[in-house]
Structures are given as structure tokens and as C-alpha cells.
Amino acid sequence: MSIKVTNKNKRFVLNTKNTTYAFEVFKGHYLIHNYYGRTKQRFQGVKPRSLSFGAYEAQYGKRYSPDAHSMEISFYGSGDFRDTSLRICGKDGTGVTDFRYKSFRIFEGRHKIDGLPCARPDADSETLEIHLRDKLSGCDLYLYYTVFPESDVISRHMVIENNGKHTVRIDRCRPIELCLERGDLDMITLWGAWNNESNYQRVPLHHGVQSVGSRRGASSHQYNPFMAICEHSATEEKGEAYGFNFVYSGSFQNSVELDGKNRTKVQMGLCPDDFAYTLEVGERFESPEAVMTYSPSGLGQMTRNFHNFVRKNIMPAVSHKPHPVVLNTWEACYFNIDEQKLLQFAKKGAEMGFDMLVMDDGWFGERHNDKAGLGDWYENREKFPNGLAAFVREVKKQGIQFGIWVEPEMVNPNSELYRAHPDWALHVAGREPLLSRNQLVLDMSRDDVIEYLMNIFDKTFDGVDLDYFKWDMNRHLSNVGSALLPPERQGEVSFRHIKGVYRLLDWFTKRFPNAVIETCSGGGGRYDLGMMQYGIQIWTSDNTNPYRRTMIQSGAITAYPALTMSCHVSNPKEDMRSLDYRYKVALEGMLGYELNILEMSDEINAEISRQIAEYRTLEHVMREGDFFRLAAPEKETYSAYYYATPDRSELLLTLVEKKDCKAGTSKPLKLKAAKQDAVYTDVFSGERYTGKELASGLTLSLTGEADSAKLLYLKENQ
Ligand code: GLA
Numbered sequence: 016m017s018i019k020v021t022n023k024n025k026r027f028v029l030n031t032k033n034t035t036y037a038f039e040v041f042k043g044h045y046l047i048h049n050y051y052g053r054t055k056q057r058f059q060g061v062k063p064r065s066l067s068f069g070a071y072e073a074q075y076g077k078r079y080s081p082d083a084h085s086m087e088i089s090f091y092g093s094g095d096f097r098d099t100s101l102r103i104c105g106k107d108g109t110g111v112t113d114f115r116y117k118s119f120r121i122f123e124g125r126h127k128i129d130g131l132p133c134a135r136p137d138a139d140s141e142t143l144e145i146h147l148r149d150k151l152s153g154c155d156l157y158l159y160y161t162v163f164p165e166s167d168v169i170s171r172h173m174v175i176e177n178n179g180k181h182t183v184r185i186d187r188c189r190p191i192e193l194c195l196e197r198g199d200l201d202m203i204t205l206w207g208a209w210n211n212e213s214n215y216q217r218v219p220l221h222h223g224v225q226s227v228g229s230r231r232g233a234s235s236h237q238y239n240p241f242m243a244i245c246e247h248s249a250t251e252e253k254g255e256a257y258g259f260n261f262v263y264s265g266s267f268q269n270s271v272e273l274d275g276k277n278r279t280k281v282q283m284g285l286c287p288d289d290f291a292y293t294l295e296v297g298e299r300f301e302s303p304e305a306v307m308t309y310s311p312s313g314l315g316q317m318t319r320n321f322h323n324f325v326r327k328n329i330m331p332a333v334s335h336k337p338h339p340v341v342l343n344t345w346e347a348c349y350f351n352i353d354e355q356k357l358l359q360f361a362k363k364g365a366e367m368g369f370d371m372l373v374m375d376d377g378w379f380g381e382r383h384n385d386k387a388g389l390g391d392w393y394e395n396r397e398k399f400p401n402g403l404a405a406f407v408r409e410v411k412k413q414g415i416q417f418g419i420w421v422e423p424e425m426v427n428p429n430s431e432l433y434r435a436h437p438d439w440a441l442h443v444a445g446r447e448p449l450l451s452r453n454q455l456v457l458d459m460s461r462d463d464v465i466e467y468l469m470n471i472f473d474k475t476f477d478g479v480d481l482d483y484f485k486w487d488m489n490r491h492l493s494n495v496g497s498a499l500l501p502p503e504r505q506g507e508v509s510f511r512h513i514k515g516v517y518r519l520l521d522w523f524t525k526r527f528p529n530a531v532i533e534t535c536s537g538g539g540g541r542y543d544l545g546m547m548q549y550g551i552q553i554w555t556s557d558n559t560n561p562y563r564r565t566m567i568q569s570g571a572i573t574a575y576p577a578l579t580m581s582c583h584v585s586n587p588k589e590d591m592r593s594l595d596y597r598y599k600v601a602l603e604g605m606l607g608y609e610l611n612i613l614e615m616s617d618e619i620n621a622e623i624s625r626q627i628a629e630y631r632t633l634e635h636v637m638r639e640g641d642f643f644r645l646a647a648p649e650k651e652t653y654s655a656y657y658y659a660t661p662d663r664s665e666l667l668l669t670l671v672e673k674k675d676c677k678a679g680t681s682k683p684l685k686l687k688a689a690k691q692d693a694v695y696t697d698v699f700s701g702e703r704y705t706g707k708e709l710a711s712g713l714t715l716s717l718t719g720e721a722d723s724a725k726l727l728y729l730k731e732n733q
Contacts, residue, residue: 017162018121018141022060027119027143029160030054031167034309036160038087042075044115046087046145046158048194052255053311066276070094085194085278088158088173090114090149091187097280098224098272102187102287103175105152110186114147114156125161126174130514132548133262133304134170134328137163153179154294161304166324170262172304177294184506185292189268189284191259191305198277201247203314204269205239205570210558212236212539213570215649219247220273228268230288232456232492232509233536234261234543241574242269243317244281251315251644252687258310258317259283260574262329263303264545265513266290289495291506306544314573319641322576326639329544331524333531334551334578337634338605339370339416339483340627346559346585347611350377350384353398354406356613358413363612365415367620368627372410373418373485373607378403379475380430386453389425390432392471404478411480418483418530423468423519425454425489432467439464441508443496451490458497459515460508469522481530484523486550488536513545520549533581542571542579552581552605559585559609561593561600561722565671568603569648577637577658580604584623589616592722598626599724600671603656604637606630633728636660636667645684652676653717659688664731666695670715671724678719683712686729695729704729 019028026039026049037049041061049058061084069080071094081094089095091102092111104110121143125136136142145158157174172190177183200220204227205213227238234240240263245256259281261267266286273279283305292300306324310316326335342364344352352374361372376382378398380391394403410417426433426440433440433455440455442448448455457464497508523532534546535554542553556567564582571580582601587594587610598606606627612620640658648654653676657668666686689695689709696703704713715725 016141017139017164018143018160020119020121024119026058027145029143029162029169031162031164031169033311034167036169040116041084042079045081045084046116046147048085048087051193051195051257051309053309085196086192088114088192097274098270098282100187100189100192100282100284101156101185103149103152103154103183103185105154105179105183106181112149112152112154114149114154117146117148119146120144126159128172128304129301130517131263131301131303132517132545133172134161134163134306134324136161137165137328139164152181152183153177154183163324163328166308166327167310167320168306168308168324168328170304170306173302174299175294176299177296180296182296183294185294185300186290187284187287188290188302189282190302191281191283191307193257193281193307195279195281198273198279199247200244200279201249202271203243203245203573205241205574207236207539207567207570209236209537209540210556211563211567212542212556213239213567215570215573215647220244220271220279222273222275224270224272226268226270228286229266230286232265232289232495232512233488233541234264234267234545235491236538236540239574240267240269240283240543242271242283243314244271244279245314250313252313254313256310256314256317257281258308258321258574259305260321260544261303261305262544262548263513264516264541264543266509285510289509292510293504293507303545315643318573318644321574322642325544325547325576326578329547330578331548331551335639337631338551338578338638340368340630341371341373341418341483341607342369342612343373343375343485343583343607343609345375346609350382352377354400357406358409359613361410361413361415365413367612367624369415369608371416371418371483373420373483375420375485376422376487378419387427387429389422389427389454390430390457392421392423392468393475403475404480407479407481416482417480418485419481420485420487421472422487422489423472424457424459424516426457427454438498439467441492441495441497441512443494444498446494449493451493454490456490456492458499458508458512459519460497460511461499461515465515465519468519469526472523473526476527481527483530484527484532485554486520486523486532486534488541491540517545524549539567539571542575547575547579551578553579554581555604559583561597562674564600565648565654565673568600569654572603572642572656577604577640577642581607583607583609585609587619589619591618591622594619594622596671596722596724599669599726602630602633602637602669602726606634633667636665640665640667641688643686643688646682648673653681655681655684657686657688663688663690664693666709666729668713668727668729669724672717672719674721676717676719676723679717681715681717683714685710685712689729690731694732696732698728698730699726703732
């Protein structure tokens with residue numbers, strides 16, 4: 016049993032394989048956090064504690080004030096003066112609520128969230144439901160904690176029901192609140208921009224609230240929803256670390272408050288700037304899910320906990336099959352595509368050993384550049400005179416699978432769709448809508464828009480033998496207003512919009528069950544656990560420059576496993592060394608190519624074929640293996656890491672020199688996951704190593720030359 020109730024039903028103890036999380040009901044109604052850390056049996060109960068200027072109930076006295084304690088959840092205006100998780104505005108207009116504990120329930124499996132993706136439970140997952148009630152507004156609050164024992168993850172989300180007599184509005188909703196009685200911690204986040212996502216940042220907490228988030232209606236390139244806090248001294252292998260993430264693809268806000276008493280409060284939830292949700296009497300609201308993990312043994316274990324969890328509980332089953340090595344047309348042709356050219360790509364691609372040809376942007380409507388055509392999802396007959404179905408049949412005859420690019424959430428003003436339905440784009444009546452990449456965002460909160468999209472894709476792709484969609488999203492949401500919702504509900508548009516996106520994605524997976532999805536948002540603009548439930552991988556970044564990619568991938572791998580990461584080799588400029596380097600950089604994730612094979616030399620193409628064949632022998636190690644970081648490119652002049660298969664019989668070590676790397680030797684690279692008593696042989700060089708040698712450290716030579724990378728594929732001798 017992973018969830019226990021002790022102390023006469025007053026303390027809830029949630030156990031994963033290696034961690035324990037506990038909180039108690041205090042004085043019959045407050046929920047106060049006791050502990051989150053390595054597995055533990057005994058806890059200190061809540062101790063009375065005074066805090067000057069604390070606000071308290073007369074009957075309990077000043078030693079029981081919400082501000083003085085580690086609240087499991089806090090409500091605006093009810094005595095916790097730190098950032099609070101929930102603000103609901105009722106008839107009195109104050110925004111003050113005070114939810115009190117009523118009851119609990121423990122059940123097997125999990126509560127599914129209405130219209131939102133959520134983690135699949137393990138066979139032994141259990142869920143704790145805590146019921147609270149705010150008497151005055153008549154609202155009921157249900158907190159859900161689901162335990163994922165194997166990966167040491169616990170998730171939280173909440174449901175609010177208006178069972179009162181008046182309409183209320185939810186103004187703030189953060190499913191994770193974690194109070195820690197210490198402040199000597201660092202915060203780790205991933206920041207960036209388009210073409211430069213997932214930069215790893217680690218900074219000491221300072222007093223005040225530090226926060227990252229997105230107001231873009233997408234999780235965004237700017238800040239990823241992943242966040243961690245750890246001890247100042249924590250390394251990959253040592254020290255305490257807590258990781259957090261949000262199973263949601265829209266606007267979010269993560270915040271960490273270090274208060275005047277040196278205590279830390281972590282919160283994760285919806286972005287309040289982009290969210291205000293009205294609940295009429297009898298209505299309910301279900302929040303997205305947020306997840307957390309704890310590692311007593313460094314950041315590496317936190318990373319592996321999340322990797323296990325994402326692979327097992329988030330990604331669809333199909334993502335565990337070998338991912339296709341794709342040849343994508345974007346960087347090879349941009350919009351300049353047609354049937355003849357693509358058939359040449361298909362023929363040559365098949366000869367070279369590619370699994371799949373992916374036709375990127377430019378195949379539909381009047382889409383000859385990025386100024387027109389989005390929304391008109393039917394094939395352009397000048398480019399495909401025989402129609403899509405016949406074209407794809409021809410492609411398949413060459414012996415290669417076929418994937419296609421779509422961007423369903425968008426519309427160009429210069430399109431038939433927009434001319435027919437201008438009010439189907441998000442807009443604010445009376446204001447000129449803002450363009451981004453010459454396009455507007457469709458109002459996915461509207462059922463008629465979703466149904467239009469289902470119909471048009473249903474027709475256009477009927478009888479077309481598709482194996483893959485690249486699902487893009489090339490701008491963020493501004494002028495967020497919906498023509499259908501009344502003024503008091505406009506604050507819901509962004510949230511309803513993302514539910515519409517999920518609905519359409521879900522429909523695609525059911526309507527085209529033989530096709531897998533790669534999601535993308537101008538690269539990593541929606542690299543999140545919500546999107547990961549629908550696709551086999553995500554296009555990590557539009558930046559395929561190997562030096563930048565090394566940094567981007569190093570950030571992304573901190574939170575997300577290799578199988579989520581789509582990595583393409585592009586533009587090696589007829590340089591074998593550069594091709595080798597780009598390939599080895601791409602081997603951190605799932606390999607693909609995006610270059611013009613029709614114009615490459617035979618040598619380059621032969622080398623690409625060799626790489627594809629080699630990659631097939633390695634792919635399972637990245638896809639299902641455990642990741643160990645040895646040298647972080649943020650700190651060193653090179654990046655070094657390895658993957659180890661679960662049984663540790665195969666290890667794949669990569670060392671990538673950055674531009675500023677000097678000739679010399681690396682620090683000892685300790686492959687501690689190697690079996691101590693085994694002997695391994697490097698498949699590439701034939702060199703033998705004992706497990707002990709690997710664990711005590713390999714020192715590799717650094718060339719200091721441009722585009723240098725090394726790969727050791729160590730297999731246990733049988
Ligand atoms: C985005 C994607 C690219 C490509 C283009 C097509 O930028 O990230 O890979 O698909 O759109 O317009």
C-alpha cells in the first residue's frame with residue numbers, strides 16, 4: 016500500500032519506492048505539511064509556533080497561524096501572507112476563502128481529469144482524495160494526490176465544485192504547493208527564446224518571490240514548466256533535490272518564495288494573468304496535474320526519476336518502438352516542394368536507408384510562403400496534380416514511409432478560411448488583431464472551429480496512407496478573446512483553448528491510428544508533459560547548429576528523456592568531419608536528417624547511410640536507457656554523458672568538444688553504472704575495459720580541433 020492514514024486518521028503518508036510525503040489535519044481543519052524526503056516511518060507532529068503579526072483564530076490562539084506553518088494548501092486572505100495557491104472570488108467580491116478539511120478517500124488507480132492529459136497510473140498506483148469545504152461560498156475543493164511508486168513521483172491536481180447559491184470566479188489555481196522549512200537552496204530552471212531553448216540556469220534562492228512562467232498560451236520557448244530546487248552543494252550524484260513539472264501545454268506560473276523566516280514555498284500552476292474561470296452554481300473545474308519527485312542522491316537521480324516517469328506514465332506506448340529515422344524536407348527545400356521533387360527524395364531516401372520522408376510546410380492551399388494558406392487544409396493541385404493519396408502511394412512504392420506537416424491551430428488572414436470566418440480567430444472586438452509570422456490563432460475554445468478542423472482533415476487525409484504527422488504551432492496567443500463567450504468568461508479563453516487543442520490531438524490519434532505524431536512549436540515552444548502524451552517525440556529546436564544544440568539538448572535532457580527529443584542532422588556543407596560531429600551531437604536523442612540529399616556528394620550520402628545503419632544498433636540504448644551526465648557543457652568546454660541499458664550490459668558514452676575546447680585530456684569520466692565485475696568491449700575500437708576501470712574513470716583525449724566528438728559503445732562480453 017503506498018498511501019497510509021495514521022494517527023487516528025489525521026496524518027496521510029504517501030510512499031513511493033524511495034520517498035515519503037506526509038501531511039496532517041491539524042485542529043480538525045488545517046492541512047499542514049509534515050515531510051517530503053527519503054523513506055521515513057516516524058514524523059514530528061505539528062508544533063505550535065508563534066509568528067509576530069501572524070493572523071490567527073481566537074479559539075486556537077496565536078501559536079496556530081497559517082503563516083507560521085507549512086501549509087499543504089493556502090488560500091488568499093485567510094492568514095497565510097505568502098503567495099497562496101487558490102483565490103476564489105464569491106458574491107462578497109473579497110476573494111477570501113477558507114476551505115476546511117471534511118473527509119478523505121483512498122482508491123486504486125487515479126482520477127482522470129476532464130479534457131486534460133494526465134499521467135497513466137502504475138499497476139500499484141493509489142490516489143488520495145482530500146475533501147475540503149468553504150462554508151460561506153458553498154464551494155467544495157477536492158485535492159488529489161496520485162502516487163507513482165516505481166519512479167518516485169507524486170502528482171497533485173484539484174477539483175473545485177460550486178455547490179453554493181451564487182456564482183464564483185477562480186482567479187488563481189496552483190495544484191502544487193510545497194513548503195520546506197529551509198531556505199539554503201538553489202533553483203534550477205530552463206530559459207530561452209525561439210532558436211535557443213532550454214538553457215540551464217542554476218541560481219541560489221534570494222529573499223522574495225522568484226518565478227518563471229508563460230503568458231503565451233503555450234508552455235513556450237522562454238521558460239519551460241520544469242523546475243527544480245536543490246541544496247547549494249548538490250551535484251549530479253550527491254545532495255537533496257526536488258523536481259517539479261506541469262502536465263499542461265498552456266500558460267503557467269512557477270514560483271518559489273523565500274520568506275523572512277528563511278522558509279521556502281514552491282508553487283506551480285496556471286498563470287493568473289491568463290486565467291479567471293467562472294463557476295456557476297452546480298459547475299465544476301478540474302485543474303491540470305502537476306508532478307514532483309525527490310532525490311536524496313543528487314540531480315542525476317532526479318533527472319532519472321523524471322525520465323522513468325515520462326517514459327512509463329506520460330509517453331504513449333508507441334513511443335517505445337524504434338522511432339523512424341526521417342528525412343525532413345524543410346531545411347532542404349523550404350516551401351519549394353512538389354510531387355516530382357518529393358518522389359526523387361523518396362527514391363533516393365529509400366536507397367539510403369531512411370525510414371520515412373516527411374513533407375514539411377508548403378503542400379496545401381495557396382501556401383507558397385508563410386504569408387498565405389494556413390487554414391486551407393487541402394492539397395495544392397498544381398504541386399500535387401494527382402492528389403495526395405496517389406502521391407503517397409507512389410512514395411510508398413519507393414519503399415519508404417511518409418509523414419506530413421500540419422499546423423491546425425492557425426490561420427493566415429490571407430486564406431479562404433479566414434475570409435469566410437474572420438471571427439474564428441482569437442480577437443478582441445474593436446481591436447486590430449496582432450500578427451505573428453503573418454498568422455492568427457484559431458479560437459480553439461469554440462466547438463465549431465474544432466469540428467471544422469476535424470471535418471477538413473478527415474476529408475483531405477481520407478484514403479491517404481499516412482505514417483506520421485509533424486504538428487506545428489508557429490506563434491503564441493495575443494488578443495486572447497473569443498467571439499462566443501460573454502465578457503465575464505473571457506478570462507477562460509486561454510484555458511478552454513488548450514483543452515480544444517488536446518481534443519483535436521486526441522481525435523487525430525483515434526482517426527489516424529496508424530500515424531504517429533511529432534509535436535513542434537517553432538522547435539521547442541511546447542516542449543512539455545501535456546504534448547508528450549500525444550506524440551512520440553518533440554522537435555527540440557529549430558536551431559540545428561551543433562554547438563547551440565549541445566547546450567539546448569543538455570538543458571532539455573535534465574527534465575525529459577531522450578525519446579522525447581527529436582534531433583536532426585542538417586547542413587554539413589560537404590564536410591565529412593562536420594557531418595560526423597553533427598551526427599554525434601544528434602545521438603543524444605532520436606535521429607533524423609534535414610538536408611538536400613539530391614545535391615549532396617556520393618561520399619556524404621554514403622556516410623549518412625552508414626550513420627543510419629549504425630544508429631539502428633544504438634537507438635534502444637538512448638530510447639530506454641538511463642542517462643548519466645558526466646560533464647555539463649554549461650560548465651566545461653566539452654559535454655560528456657552516457658546512457659546505460661536497464662540491465663547495464665550496454666553503455667554508450669559521448670564526448671562532444673565545444674568550440675572553445677583546448678587540446679588535452681578530459682577529467683576522469685566515471686561510468687559508475689558499469690557492472691563492477693564485468694568486462695566491456697568498445698564496439699567501435701575493439702578496446703576492452705573492466706567495469707571497475709570504467710567506474711573509476713576514463714580519461715579521454717581532447718583534440719582542441721573544430722567539430723570533434725567521440726563515441727564509445729561499450730558492450731558487456733558474454
Ligand atoms: C516551424 C518548424 C520548422 C518548420 C517550419 C515550417 O518553424 O519548427 O521545423 O516546420 O515551421 O513552416
